[in-house]
Amino acid sequence: MAGVRILVGTKKGAFVITSDGARRDWKIEGPYFGGWEVIHVQGSPADPDRLYASQWTDWHGQVMQRSDDGGKSWEAVGNEFAYEGTTGTHQWYDGTPHPWEFKRVWHLKPSQDDPDTVFAGVEDAALFCSRDGGHTWTELAGLRTHSTGQDWMPGAGGMCLHTILIDPANSQRMYVAISAAGAFRSDDAGATWHVATKGLSSTSLPEPEAPIGHCVHKLAMHPSRPDTVFMQKHWDICRTDDAGESWTEVSGNVPSDFGFPIVVHAHEPETIYVVPILSDAEHYPPEGKLRVFRSRSGGNEWEALTKGLPQHDCYVNVLRDAMAVDSLESCGIYFGTTGGQVYASADAGDTWEVIAQYLPRVSSVEVQTLP
């Protein structure tokens, strides 16, 4: 019987939550790497037993872990992320030049068809790739050395490359997003990049429609429509239907268009989900109600999904990598909160249940649909 494996990264370790396809009974295993922040855990589409995890602390820096048995056991692999060539500067928060410094790995994107190939988005923003199962990492320096790189600046969480999307039909085409630089597209497997922010507007910038400086929080794509990409920005929910050549705002009737995650239904390319929070300073849901908003029209028209979610006195946040979908017939939606809860919906968001209630602050949630 099919099942799901949820990979949860938290402030103090990783957890693996499993269920069969009914998604009624859940088993929590962990913590793995207890005491370490686990920023992201991701499985290989080519081999579901191959997992990668980004583990980090201020004290000891970056550690990368790999599992070959679906998370039962782990092996520390390579953790040297050396920028290629001479590193220049980017902008600091106050606009002064600041040297590029590696801090940590925010996001992992395993290849669609090779379990040993995995991309890593890092802070300070750059894209790395391992082709030997995580033992060694090489920078795809065309991104960091883009002509606009000196103008990139960090968002509140740091200057992180937090999203990597790969066109499933054309692995030469990739998208990345960086806070607070913007979105970029490559058509040559990451060798060269161009800015993909036309149509975005950010009032926090001196020039709201400038090509660089947009604080993109997350991108999402349905595999059947790789030219359509959805974006949750610092403010605004947007979409592009021409592979990032132009963006249109589709915030519509959400109570706040500030938020972090955005995901697409596994079987309905125009059904998308966001979790609005009040503002850039108030990282909690409007009115103390934890609501997922679903649009079945690719944006603009949104409905609140509340059944099973706390509707009073709730002041948690859902971070950018902490929401995911499974691909079972009735699409499952999952998200984790900064309060340590993991919620699951087995009916595309109509109803929710809490499947883990007392974890550390959740950094990331990914889901594997198992045969």
Add this chain to the structure above:
Amino acid sequence: MTTVRVALSSPLRTLARIDGEVELEVADSPTVTTVLDALESRYPMLRGTIRDYGTDQRRAFIRFFACGRDLSHEPLDTPLPGPVSAGTDPLLVVGAIAGG
């Protein structure tokens, strides 16, 4: 050669899957550098977690103590105190107190 004892912080012991102290064979007149070289050779997963790649400098939140002394700010090629070289006292690799 001499045997040096090293006591690692809890997160490093967890990472390296070590219980208790580590005993390392190093050349006579050991220094922090030669001890860390031997430590990382035996436990490669510790590379980059105590000192930075490239510069080999101590990470900002790591301290080195031995024999009641703070060695964190001494040159890394300074000979370690006699009791550490003799294996009677450990070199402590400690995480800075930066939590709440």
